[in-house]
Amino acid sequence: MTKFGVIIFPGSNCDLDAIYVIENIVKRKVLKIWHKDRSLPDIDCIIIPGGFSFGDYLRPGAIASHSPIMKPIKEFSRNGGLILGICNGFQILTEANILPGVMLRNISTRFISKKVKLKVLNNNTPFTNLFSKNEIIELPIAHKDGNYYAPLEMIDELKTKNRLIFSYCENPNGSVEDIAGILNEEGNVLGMMPHPERAYEGLLGLELGRKIFESIVNYLENR
Amino acid sequence: MIKIEINVDPKEGILDPQGKTVERALKNLSFSDVCQVRIGKHIILDIDLDNEDLALKEAEKMCKELLANPLIEEFSIKLLK
Numbered sequence: 001m002t003k004f005g006v007i008i009f010p011g012s013n014c015d016l017d018a019i020y021v022i023e024n025i026v027k028r029k030v031l032k033i034w035h036k037d038r039s040l041p042d043i044d045c046i047i048i049p050g051g052f053s054f055g056d057y058l059r060p061g062a063i064a065s066h067s068p069i070m071k072p073i074k075e076f077s078r079n080g081g082l083i084l085g086i087c088n089g090f091q092i093l094t095e096a097n098i099l100p101g102v103m104l105r106n107i108s109t110r111f112i113s114k115k116v117k118l119k120v121l122n123n124n125t126p127f128t129n130l131f132s133k134n135e136i137i138e139l140p141i142a143h144k145d146g147n148y149y150a151p152l153e154m155i156d157e158l159k160t161k162n163r164l165i166f167s168y169c170e171n172p173n174g175s176v177e178d179i180a181g182i183l184n185e186e187g188n189v190l191g192m193m194p195h196p197e198r199a200y201e202g203l204l205g206l207e208l209g210r211k212i213f214e215s216i217v218n219y220l221e222n223r
Numbered sequence: 224m225i226k227i228e229i230n231v232d233p234k235e236g237i238l239d240p241q242g243k244t245v246e247r248a249l250k251n252l253s254f255s256d257v258c259q260v261r262i263g264k265h266i267i268l269d270i271d272l273d274n275e276d277l278a279l280k281e282a283e284k285m286c287k288e289l290l291a292n293p294l295i296e297e298f299s300i301k302l303l304k
Contacts, residue, residue, distance in 0.1 A: 066288075095292070102294045107240050149295060174240070
């Protein structure tokens, strides 16, 4: 049975939502992991949740990317462990150089909190295998710095290697190529700005976010 | 004690939405000759060292490791007397 770990930094605020989805929707074990821990427990998938780690001081994710837990997380990633970074989690992964690029301030300079339509560009990943290719899904976004930027060569590489996973149908923040989520080269780390952990049952208005967690379980338990 | 000033600025060509917004606001205030506004960060460090070269080297290391993101920002370091 898949065991998840949710990393908690000072200022994380979507950790409990992620834990709720894992325990109550996909019904798997989940451990809370404090950012000062120097080693990881025995887990199969790490979730780096959204929020405002260290108050977004300096740059979103910059200070968290140097927390003690990041060293074992990098090792976990090198060994092929699955990592999902959501929103601030995505920003932390780019600042830690686990994923390429960086998030600039939204082009409107405003915090945007709304539902957005996304296209699933690649369903051949551990995180999206229960979607169909080019499926349009709706998830919430809530960020001020979600304007993805990387140099042109890097964007070309992401494109040619099918590492663009989600794109916005209507670009809300100025991201190059409408990018909402990308995969690392090895295919075991996904960063995404939208919040799947806030969209897991009809009562919330949106429920397709659960499929990301279910895809992870499907990948780990049926491969 | 050595005092060091660091400026971290958006690289030329990198979008600076904050600068753009302030630029528009200045134009709205009739400062019509403003062509461009770029907004960066200004950081002052007190470093407990006697050797200025060493302190500058330390500051550079800090910029590379944490204070600036080389993809989008450039930094300059100045010794303050």
